[in-house]
Amino acid sequence: GAGVSQSPRYKVAxxxxxxxxxxxxxxxxxxxxxxQQALGQGPxxxxxxxxxxxxDKSGLPSDRFFAERPEGSVSTLKxxxxxxxxxxxxxxxxxxxxGTGQPQHFGDGTRLSIL
Amino acid sequence: QKEVEQNSGPLSVPExxxxxxxxxxxxxxxxxxxxxxxxxxxxxxxxxxIYSNGDKEDGRFTAQLNKASQxxxxxxxxxxxSDSATYLCAVNMGGFNKLIFGTxxxxxxxx
Numbered sequence: 134g135a136g137v138s139q140s141p142r143y144k145v146a147x148x149x150x151x152x153x154x155x156x157x158x159x160x161x162x163x164x165x166x167x168x169q170q171a172l173g174q175g176p177x178x179x180x181x182x183x184x185x186x187x188x189d190k191s192g193l194p195s196d197r198f199f200a201e202r203p204e205g206s207v208s209t210l211k212x213x214x215x216x217x218x219x220x221x222x223x224x225x226x227x228x229x230x231x232g233t234g235q236p237q238h239f240g241d242g243t244r245l246s247i248l
Numbered sequence: 249q250k251e252v253e254q255n256s257g258p259l260s261v262p263e264x265x266x267x268x269x270x271x272x273x274x275x276x277x278x279x280x281x282x283x284x285x286x287x288x289x290x291x292x293x294x295x296x297x298i299y300s301n302g303d304k305e306d307g308r309f310t311a312q313l314n315k316a317s318q319x320x321x322x323x324x325x326x327x328x329x330s331d332s333a334t335y336l337c338a339v340n341m342g343g344f345n346k347l348i349f350g351t352x353x354x355x356x357x358x359x
Contacts, residue, residue: 168347178347189344189346219252
């Protein structure tokens with residue numbers, strides 16, 4: 134596809150359940166980013182991949198959050214034992230190169246609601 | 249002090265006017281600056297990026313950067329009701345690839 138694709142678009146889970154969110158970046162894009170956006174706030178960085186290597190995971194809020202990109206293309210963000218504070222929109226972005234300063238293009242996001 | 253600061257608004261301007269959106273950042277070493285537009289319920293859409301001091305124009309949009317003052321702005325000329333959205337300022341800080349976002353400024357353009 135032409136853009137970053139995320140699925141599912143909406144996810145409702147009960148507190149304590151595990152969830153998995155998928156990101157399919159723009160074809161050929163080397164760098165992939167995950168952000169979390171709470172209502173009324175700007176996106177906050179979670180983690181960054183360059184190809185299959187996770188180079189920065191400083192934004193992951195707890196060890197319940199785990200991300201992977203095993204073949205350097207599709208990425209999955211997994212949240213274990215979900216809590217209500219995990220409710221947010223999870224955004225994925227990609228860039229073609231690996232340097233700083235490249236514009237990041239976002240997918241439509243996954244809106245996660247924890248009941 | 250927040251790393252990237254924006255006035256949350258709303259900023260209300262009449263149709264046809266110039267809308268001026270402002271952003272300040274804390275890291276003097278920041279090199280890359282981005283403006284995203286976000287409609288309610290949608291994801292951020294890149295509209296401008298700027299790396300050098302001065303102005304950069306693209307259609308009705310002008311980004312302005314002043315690194316000495318740690319200030320970046322976005323001007324929207326001939327504002328249209330369809331420009332009504334939240335505008336997010338984002339900065340690459342400290343040589344890192346991640347973006348640091350402000351909380352966004354909500355712009356309302358009324359007919």
